[in-house]
Amino acid sequence: MSAFKLPDLGEGLAEAEIREWLVENGDTVAADQPLLSVETDKAVVEIPSPRAGRILKRHGKVGDIVAVGAVLVEFAGGKAAPTTGAVSPPRPPQKVPGKASPSPSAAPLRDSGVIVGATTRSDEIRKEAASRVGTAAGVRATPAVRALAHKLDVDLTVVTPSGPGGVVTAADVQRVHRVLAAVGPLQALHGPRRAMAHTMSQARDEVMPCTLMDDAVLAAWRGEQDVTLRLIHAIVAACRAEPALNAWYDPTAIGRRVLKAIDLGVAVDTAEGLFVCLLADVGARDDASLRTGLERMKADAANRTVALENLRGYSITLSNYGRFGGRYATPVVVPPTVAIVAAGAVRETVVAVDHAPAVARVLPLSLTFDHRCVTGSEAARFMSAMIAELQRPFFGGARQ
Numbered sequence: 405m406s407a408f409k410l411p412d413l414g415e416g417l418a419e420a421e422i423r424e425w426l427v428e429n430g431d432t433v434a435a436d437q438p439l440l441s442v443e444t445d446k447a448v449v450e451i452p453s454p455r456a457g458r459i460l461k462r463h464g465k466v467g468d469i470v471a472v473g474a475v476l477v478e479f480a481g482g483k484a485a486p487t488t489g490a491v492s493p494p495r496p497p498q499k500v501p502g503k504a505s506p507s508p509s510a511a512p513l514r515d516s517g518v519i520v521g522a523t524t525r526s527d528e529i530r531k532e533a534a535s536r537v538g539t540a541a542g543v544r545a546t547p548a549v550r551a552l553a554h555k556l557d558v559d560l561t562v563v564t565p566s567g568p569g570g571v572v573t574a575a576d577v578q579r580v581h582r583v584l585a586a587v588g589p590l591q592a593l594h595g596p597r598r599a600m601a602h603t604m605s606q607a608r609d610e611v612m613p614c615t616l617m618d619d620a621v622l623a624a625w626r627g628e629q630d631v632t633l634r635l636i637h638a639i640v641a642a643c644r645a646e647p648a649l650n651a652w653y654d655p656t657a658i659g660r661r662v663l664k665a666i667d668l669g670v671a672v673d674t675a676e677g678l679f680v681c682l683l684a685d686v687g688a689r690d691d692a693s694l695r696t697g698l699e700r701m702k703a704d705a706a707n708r709t710v711a712l713e714n715l716r717g718y719s720i721t722l723s724n725y726g727r728f729g730g731r732y733a734t735p736v737v738v739p740p741t742v743a744i745v746a747a748g749a750v751r752e753t754v755v756a757v758d759h760a761p762a763v764a765r766v767l768p769l770s771l772t773f774d775h776r777c778v779t780g781s782e783a784a785r786f787m788s789a790m791i792a793e794l795q796r797p798f799f800g801g802a803r804q
Contacts (some may be wrong), residue, residue, distance in 0.1 A: 408454055410470050413444050414713075421594055422442045422468050427477075431459045439477055442470070443595050447712045455479065467594065521573045522547060529667075545572040556581040596677025607736045614775040615734045616783050620794040622750070623757045623764035629798075631767070632698065632724055633691055635747055638793040639722060640666055640687045645789035648782045652720050652740035653774055660742065660777045669718030669741070670698065672705040673728070679705040680721060680738070682714045726750060731768040742774040743783075745790070767794060 410420060420442035427439050438450040440462075457479040464470050537698075542561045543681040544567075545553070552574055553560050563580050593601055607613075624627075643650040643666050651662045666687040668678045681701040686694060704710040720742075723735050726749040735746040748768035755764050769790065773783045793799075 405458075405460060405481065406455075406479045408439075408477045408479065410442070410451070410472050410474050410476050411501060411683055412472050413449060415441075417444045417472065418472050419469050420449075422464050422466050422470060423448055424466060425462060427459050427462070427801050428449075429459055429461055433457065433459060446711070447710055447715060448708050449712070451476065453477075457481065460624045467580045514763070543572060544570055549574050549577060553577045557583065595677060596674070600678055603738055604736060610739050611737045613734070613737055613772050614783070615770055615772045616780075616787055617732045617770050618787055618791060619767070619769040620769060620791045621755050621764055622758070622767055622795065623755070623762065624795055624797045625765065626797050630691075630695070631726070631747070631750065633694055633724060634794055634799060635687050635692060635724060635745070636668065636683075637799045638790040639668065639720065641793040642786045642789040643687070643720065646782050646786040648778055649743035649773060649786050651742050651777070652705070652719065653742050653777045654740065655776075663719045665716060665719070669721040669738075670701060670724075671721065671723040672702055673715055673725075674705050676708070678783045680715065680718070681705060682716070682718050721745070723747070726767075733770045735770060737772050737774050742778050743786070744772050746770040746772070 413420065421444075423441045423443045425440045425610050426432055427437075428607065429663065433439065433453045433456065435454070435456045436452045439453050439459075441448050441450045443449075458481075459477060460480040461478040463475045463477065470476065471739045493539070494506050543563070543566065545560055549572055552558075553563070553572075556577060558577050558580050560572055560577075563572050563576050566576050567573040584785060592598075647662050648660075650666055651660045653660050664687045668683045668686045670683050672679045672681055681704070683694070683701065689697070701710070701714070704714075718741065721735075721738070721744040723733075723746040726747050729746040731751075733748070735744040738742050746769070750765050750767050752763055753766050754761050755766060756762075757764055769787065771783055771787050771790075773786075
């Protein structure tokens with residue numbers, strides 16, 4: 405028997421979700437024949453067989469999260485199948501708080517409800533002391549309340565205490581249990597939404613965000629304009645005016661790398677979650693190439709066929725959420741980038757045009773930057789350059 409483990413799929417990914425098995429136990433496979441497809445970050449990747457042979461046993465079912473280095477398939481006979489690249493050791497089983505880890509050989513026990521040992525009767529009243537459990541900040545609750553929380557599957561760290569001295573009471577636990585029962589069962593995040601949760605946690609922990617907001621008055625626009633293309637051209641103009649925002653930050657070296665090419669990450673919304681796809685070297689592409697690239701990335705995101713290399717490597721990000729609604733936002737900077745531009749919905753409003761009130765279209769803009777390496781004045785110059793470009797009648801002063 406030989407085991408084939410989940411290989412290192414690159415980009416520092418530590419785990420993958422099994423999306424589909426392409427073989428069954430007992431199947432005979434050829435070398436390089438796809439065994440299963442897994443979802444890593446936001447892409448679906450097929451894992452090929454490292455050898456020819458017969459599948460003795462599959463490990464894991466669809467939807468399972470598998471760590472790099474964990475066994476995927478056992479082959480009948482032969483030596484251990486190699487994995488491609490370095491692998492990390494499999495993660496140990498997760499221990500559920502309050503539950504002992506069962507021994508693999510232990511038989512299930514039935515609770516008969518019988519009290520073991522001698523009992524005595526007493527009229528003495530004992531006051532149960534509260535103890536601290538949970539997070540480092542501490543959650544104060546009596547053993548009886550902890551037992552109730554365990555029975556009702558309530559996490560004491562999310563319960564707001566109402567007892568004296570900040571003690572969690574039984575009524576507090578029961579209240580949270582009723583709320584949780586009303587909202588329904590927990591839904592685990594998978595695929596793009598799971599990746600988004602990890603990415604947002606990383607951004608929260610690693611970035612010092614600051615957001616600048618302003619409006620571009622579009623009174624000079626003539627005819628139909630492609631707002632997304634106008635935004636891309638404006639970002640190009642702004643990066644050339646203030647290159648500090650087209651950069652990556654290195655927190656270990658405490659330094660930044662200002663990039664020459666403007667590789668734009670474009671946020672794409674799908675039913676399964678948010679993708680940020682790479683639109684490479686936007687400063688060197690014409691409108692036709694940009695529009696073709698945008699349409700291709702939307703189709704690939706919808707079909708889950710975006711290549712891994714097109715989901716990372718961008719130097720600055722655009723989120724054009726305005727077609728769904730909303731004005732301003734505090735968009736999230738994803739390391740190692742240092743800036744993200746967000747555009748809200750174009751609206752008509754009364755503004756001053758040539759020193760007189762007029763009704764004009766206005767495009768709300770939000771710019772979040774990493775204040776560890778970008779100054780407020782750099783961000784303001786970037787925003788001003790964007791607005792100046794957007795307020796031209798046409799891109800670059802000429803009709804598109």
